[in-house]
Amino acid sequence: MSTAMPFDLDATLVTAVTAAVENAGVTLRERYTTEARGVSLTEVVGEIHANDDAVLAVLREPLLAARPRSQWAEDELEGGALPPGEWWVVDPAEGNINHVHGMPDWAVTATLVRDNQPILTVVHLPLTGDTYTATAAGGAHLNGRPLTVSAKDDLGAALIGTGQARPGESTDTFRRIGESVTAMLTAGLVVRVSVPATLQLIHVAAGRMDAFWQFSDVRSGLVAGALLVAEAGGTVTDLDGKPWTAASRDFLAAAPGLHAAALEVLSRI
Known part of the structure; x- marks a missing residue:
């Protein structure tokens, strides 16, 4: 994938998006319990939708306000190309199935996609407080520290x-x-x-x-x-x-x- 630096991404936008995602993480954390919720498929799906609705209620508007003229990709399970322009691709409870089963592997994610290329992302893990960020040609970071992939060649x-x-x-x-x-x-x-x-x-x-x-x-x-x-x-x-x-x-x-x-x-x- 190409990561040519978008000229209009700056620290102010990253800060605003990070704040919005971390704030949404508080909502998701408050809904978490180490006990599994739901027995039937209907009950499990209902818990998943309730998580999504609660987080989106505090996340959607701040993201749209942070990037005027951006659009919102509604269905988190959709694939394929997006129309031209900038779109927020958000998962309010990435790993939602884990969350409702009392497991710890879940997060809140928000990614700005321009012409089908991600150009800014924030991933927040509410249970650990860790926040991963990246901007196109601006590097990837964990809590502000640079990330580097494995050096393995075998x-x-x-x-x-x-x-x-x-x-x-x-x-x-x-x-x-x-x-x-x-x-x-x-x-x-x-x-x-x-x-x-x-x-x-x-x-x-x-x-x-x-x-x-x-x-x-x-x-x-x-x-x-x-x-x-x-x-x-x-x-x-x-x-x-x-x-x-x-x-x-x-x-x-x-x-x-x-x-x-x-x-x-x-x-x-």
């Missing part, structure tokens, strides 16, 4: 991740996920299969994990991590090796020394 030594993007994917997608996990278990050291994507991609950006792939175009789970990894020095493409954009059908983010080897394994699936 796929056999790599910790690699994947996961499903949403319930109800096609049977063919589920088949590809299974076959790709088998292939990567053979080629790599350890494979993590978990959700959400963003919480694996922040580890790739920080050099804790070495690569992440996904057979999906759900943009809200990928745009934040794509920018963080790219700005931390990683390589982000689709599984044909072409630069990734929000219009891409699939996704690979990796340390540059591993990307070609990972792509070779996955392109066969």
Whole structure:
């Protein structure tokens, strides 16, 4: 993906977006319990929607105000290209399924996408207080400290991740996920299969994990991590090796020394 510096991104905007996302994180944290909520599918889905509604009530307007003339991508599970211009792609509870099951792996994310390229992102983890930020050609940071991807160049030594993007994917997608996990278990050291994507991609950006792939175009789970990894020095493409954009059908983010080897394994699936 390209990260040419947008001329009109500045520290004031990053500060405003960070404040809005961190404030929304307070709302999501207050709704959290270590007990699972919901038994039936209807109850679980209801809890998920309630989380989304509560967070968006305090997040949407500050983001739109911070970037006049920006637009809002309504459905967080949608994929594919966005119309021209600037769009907020937000996940008010990234890892919502974990949140409602009493697990700690969830976050609030907000990413400004211009012409299908992420140009600014903030990912906040309310339980730890950690905030990841990135701007196009401005670097990636954790709590203000620069991030750098892994220096590994041996796929056999790599910790690699994947996961499903949403319930109800096609049977063919589920088949590809299974076959790709088998292939990567053979080629790599350890494979993590978990959700959400963003919480694996922040580890790739920080050099804790070495690569992440996904057979999906759900943009809200990928745009934040794509920018963080790219700005931390990683390589982000689709599984044909072409630069990734929000219009891409699939996704690979990796340390540059591993990307070609990972792509070779996955392109066969």
